[in-house]
Amino acid sequence: MVMTGMLALPEGCIAAVIAFTTPRDACRLACVSTTFRSAADSDIVWNRFLCPEYLSKISDPGSVSSLSKKELYLCTCHNPIHNGKLCFWIDISSGKKCYMISPKGLYIQDIDDIEYDDVIAWSWWSLPDLQKFFDYIPFGRFPEVVMRSEPEDFEIRGKISTSLLSPMTTYVAYLVFSIASFVHIEDVTSYIIYSPIKVFAGLVESNNGQRRTVYFHREHQYGDDNGLFPKKWAWLLENEFNERYGWLESEFGEFFNRGDVEGELLMTVETTYKVGLIVQGIEIRPKKE
Template sequence: MLGARGLTIVWGDTPIYWAWRSLPQSRSPSLPLRVRAHAVLFISVCGKRSYFTFLRAYSFSTCRFSEVAELVSVCWLDIKGKIETRLLSPKTTYVAFLVFKFVRANQGFESLPAKALVRFVGDEEEKSSTVYLKQPSTPVTSEGLSGRFPQERKDKWMEVELGEFFNDQGDDREVVMQLMEIERGNWKHGLVVEGIEIRPKIHT
């Protein structure tokens, strides 16, 4: 899996657009600053006994990396990862997934189509697909939406398929995996990116 720090995120190093957060890798959570501030306010109003209920309600569960990227606010979403095929098994089809979550105060992703792309570097042909990062809130809002939707993982993170590729000979090539939403132009915030996972396709 490629962690968020190993990805190319447009404006990822600009604090007004993206923030790098430390998430719990143990039972002692390290929460974002604004959440800790909310927790202090929560204690002052409800008392310390309710503090741990607050933390459990916010919990992101365990993260495999020391840092994740939290979207502060952007209108141009562009996340890209690369991997060398020599690191993978030959004669194998792989599927790439964006692994993410939302903070509670998220906005701008409801029924918002994004473009997903998986291709070899140097290939002229680009086959993209449509994905959604949020499930529609009601069956009515899902009518007419065509594309892939996210699923919850066992580790309580979400994942959405970006696409697949066949590693033919396992030679030294690069695969690009990308998620983009650059057409709507609406402001989005509250997305937390853990990384991009590449795993062999399970044939059913």
Template structure:
């Protein structure tokens, strides 16, 4: 009995130990459940807080949109003259964009007060130097006058120069005709002749027949240019099928103030020179006992600066070559700009070129 009782007590004790373990397990589960409940509650609070924040942000955004709409409404309520005055401080390109916003903006952007600001201050003085300035001043609005000067250069100074505007900025551009340039031997029919061409801007252009001393010079008053602008000079010309003399020879060019610092460079007038350098011809000489290949003499590397610039084709079909650049400072700068193109060192004969003039316009245009 004792043993049985001990066993029973022992088993009971074992059961008692097991019961305590179960109670502790239940307590831990209860604690875990309490923690989970707490986390769920906290998460719910965070979610609620996040939703509140999102609602607040959305409310603020709606208020900002309302403020923007009110600001736009206030802007639309501005007088047309006020809107036009604001647009006049932009650029011709921006004014054209503003005209697409609304009828009110279109009316302001196309007003004379806007486009008069885009015209050069001395525009009317320059127009008065034209043989027929009255139709431009009396029949056109300021906007139409602006684009007319952009698309159709105006002859001035007895038709020896042309005046135009650069479309995107309104800067002044000029072309000096060949008749207004100093061309050495230009009045000698043996070396030069003056001919009309249907695609030329001026009534006459200069055709080079044959010279060994090639020299062209031109001048322009610097006060005629737009201030705070970098200008470049371009020789406008074309070559005939019988052109010769400039295949290997660069010409020297200068552009700058008389008596001041000038821009100098070497350029090539032969438009086909670069192509011949890239794709040299290889004539084949045949003999009875041998066959050899030699380079064409035209592909030989000439003397001079191989980094010189080459002619580029213009929209009007002519060629142009940059002679140099010049920065026109603020108001008050005066003096004469001089540009030159010459090849007088080697003394070889040259011919077969036609020269329209020298154009001065903002660089990079």
């Protein structure tokens, strides 16, 4: 059989061409033929996708020393760094950097209070222990999460240096959470589904960030002294789960990282009456085109 076109080229030439595509394209091209698979999986291709700085973010570099460049690229997912306060991974399609800030890396109001009006405001749970009570909760990126126990106002804040983000990239920040099953959707008095959540995403020293009010449910809203909050919905809670993990997520807003100005991206949540709210963290990932 006479090979024509790119199939007639040496494997090294095919790999050099694939290296100018994207990680997603490389994975797709690996399905074309055995020659393309060998070229697409080669270190020539994945070394171009894998920036040297990624190695410094791996908690235990020795554990990945025997991996190929492709395996090393893929293993950046679910990789806690900064003493477990941050999780870093690469978006497989774009090669852009993604992060999730764990509850230990967030400021969570009352998290250090042993008791708040004779009630523990927040409780720490390991995921295996939490799953014994709520078997619908999947595994996450961190071994521990927090659950709200007290129906009072509270705030969650997260910060990340813009130097950690990919330049010239629009990012979207999300609160990643779940709801304890003892909170019934029909029980309006719980307020967890229907009360508003004020969120913000922007640079610490800037007034140009996005401020919005979101809800966990589309069909209900509560008013305050100034009237009704605007109808900007984050997630319909009922049975609409994040496709990747089964966790729910609520969008803070967008942030364009130029890459030429170093600062801190701030994300805040202000809300009330969220008994049973289980927080996995705040995720920052590139906006889908």
